[in-house]
Amino acid sequence: MTLIVGVRYLIASGGFALATRIRHPGLYAGLDKQMLREIRWSLYSAAIYGVPAGIVAWGWHNRGWTRIYADIHAMPIWYIPVSVFAYLFAHDTWFYWTHRWMHVPRWFRIAHAVHHASRPPTAWAAMSFHPIEALTGAIVIPALVFILPIHIGALGFVLAVMTVMGVTNHMGWEVFPRFIWDGPLGRWLITASHHQRHHERYGCNYGLYFRFWDRLCRTDDGLGSFQRRAGPTVSAAAGGGADRGGGADRRGGTVRPFAANGSDR
Numbered sequence: 638m639t640l641i642v643g644v645r646y647l648i649a650s651g652g653f654a655l656a657t658r659i660r661h662p663g664l665y666a667g668l669d670k671q672m673l674r675e676i677r678w679s680l681y682s683a684a685i686y687g688v689p690a691g692i693v694a695w696g697w698h699n700r701g702w703t704r705i706y707a708d709i710h711a712m713p714i715w716y717i718p719v720s721v722f723a724y725l726f727a728h729d730t731w732f733y734w735t736h737r738w739m740h741v742p743r744w745f746r747i748a749h750a751v752h753h754a755s756r757p758p759t760a761w762a763a764m765s766f767h768p769i770e771a772l773t774g775a776i777v778i779p780a781l782v783f784i785l786p787i788h789i790g791a792l793g794f795v796l797a798v799m800t801v802m803g804v805t806n807h808m809g810w811e812v813f814p815r816f817i818w819d820g821p822l823g824r825w826l827i828t829a830s831h832h833q834r835h836h837e838r839y840g841c842n843y844g845l846y847f848r849f850w851d852r853l854c855r856t857d858d859g860l861g862s863f864q865r866r867a868g869p870t871v872s873a874a875a876g877g878g879a880d881r882g883g884g885a886d887r888r889g890g891t892v893r894p895f896a897a898n899g900s901d902r
């Protein structure tokens with residue numbers, strides 16, 4: 638499983654890194670050392686992710702553990718999209734609260750500084766986590782399959798969404814069409830411009846897939862702008878996209894030091 642997770646990471650991040658070279662040449666200029674670090678931490682994370690996933694896959698196959706089902710008619714058809722949404726929402730909820738916890742300064746230094754060392758993040762940062770953070774991420778889907786029934790195909794879809802969003806949210810530009818992130822849907826969905834702002838300002842935009850918890854808990858600070866301090870402006874947001882939800886002032890790509898705002902707020 639570790640091998641599968643590692644290869645999946647290399648293919649997904651490598652693919653989107655290649656797309657970045659084609660679409661926005663020079664965006665990752667000068668970040669070679671950072672990208673090597675991101676790949677190293679991500680491969681450590683893949684090793685950690687592989688353990689609970691491997692145990693669950695073995696238990697499902699050999700012992701009938703878990704509530705994963707293969708017969709499409711074992712549950713009503715309408716349950717398939719419902720289960721996909723339930724998994725994504727549960728994962729998002731877990732991610733939001735553990736992420737906020739990791740922004741408490743003491744835990745930030747221990748468990749989350751590795752991830753924020755990517756300034757700005759690249760497509761390779763998708764799994765660039767300290768082992769403690771990797772562990773919090775690795776257990777969530779393996780735990781859910783014991784609680785919520787899901788068709789094996791729907792589970793594959795959830796894992797694909799997890800992989801694609803993990804990579805594209807760190808890529809430094811928007812791969813999705815503008816109507817997704819800059820329209821009514823974008824008020825609730827998280828894409829790269831939302832997570833970019835988390836990497837700019839730290840104390841906001843903690844969510845993974847949905848802006849629900851950020852909006853409810855008033856930690857939503859709108860969309861980032863992808864400006865590099867000493868590089869070309871990549872205008873996926875074509876001027877930054879509207880700053881919605883938080884109403885805070887815009888500071889473009891300014892990177893504020895952790896000491897000033899690493900704490901939760």
Ligand SMILES: [Zn+2]
Binds near residue numbers: 752807836
């Ligand atoms: Zn991130």
Ligand SMILES: [Zn+2]
Binds near residue numbers: 736839
């Ligand atoms: Zn963070």
